[in-house]
Amino acid sequence: MFRWFVVFSIVLMGAALFSAPISYQAKITDENGIGLTDTTISVELQVWDALSGGTLLASDTQDVYVVKGMFSTHFDIDFASFDVVYNPLYYQLVVNGTAFSPRQNIGAVMWSYWTVYSETTAAAVAQDVHYFPPSYLTSGDVQSALEELTDTVRNWTLQDAYWAAGGTGDSIAIDTDKPVRFLAQTGYGTVFEARAKDVSAPAVMIANDTTGAVGLYLIGNLHIEDGSKFFSNTDLRFDLDEDVNPAVSNVFGVYNDTDAVVFSVDERGVAKVMTELYVPYLECTTEVVTHNADIYDTTT
Structure with a gap:
């Protein structure tokens, strides 16, 4: 009698004949719970579509060498179609011709089947991975799809964010001490x-x-x-015109509520006051010319 403690993982590659390489590790003991050692056994891994009965979808057999009850091997499981992953799958072990029951459900099927090889994403087919979550990527493989997604995020605009909010967002909220730069x-x-x-x-x-x-x-x-x-x-x-067009004298003006000029100064330094000018002290370095206006100290 054999007793099993099993850990295995599945990675898939897209192809017409759907290949599912399975890395398999297990501990096998005798009826007394003592691990077998220094022996070779035949292990078959079968994949079924039902807990009992059903259809055998694929299988592979390997001769494995057991040391202190532990062994590790690799099974090449070939499915006729990728569609099998959308239904529950069950595995069964057959050791030296003896089938172990009950069959065990292969958990987290969709996620396991989308894993592919950990060191690369180029081997996966985009149509095999786009069902969850839904995707509108058009690239033919996952690596290109990731690059496409990166470009999409890079080109995301504030208008896109506004539309993504359903047109309800009318402002950008910024946390304290976190300015937009x-x-x-x-x-x-x-x-x-x-x-x-x-x-x-x-x-x-x-x-x-x-x-x-x-x-x-x-x-x-x-x-x-x-x-x-x-x-x-x-x-x-205030720099007026900044010598962009010396022929034109631009004016800095102060206007009242009727759009009449109250005070102005042009870029040549000529200042004009169109009404009364109140100053506590006035020092002039050039000639003062008045036209029908009063100049007086506010204390008088």
């Missing part, structure tokens, strides 16, 4: 760009200038509400 190469180039209804040109753009410094570019109006303030820990500088 947009990284660009050094040198001149756009880092971040946002476009409004007119998609032909950016509305907001953050870019590196020719010196490598980062600049914020606005195309359109900057609207500030609720008493917002500008804060700066250094000089606040």
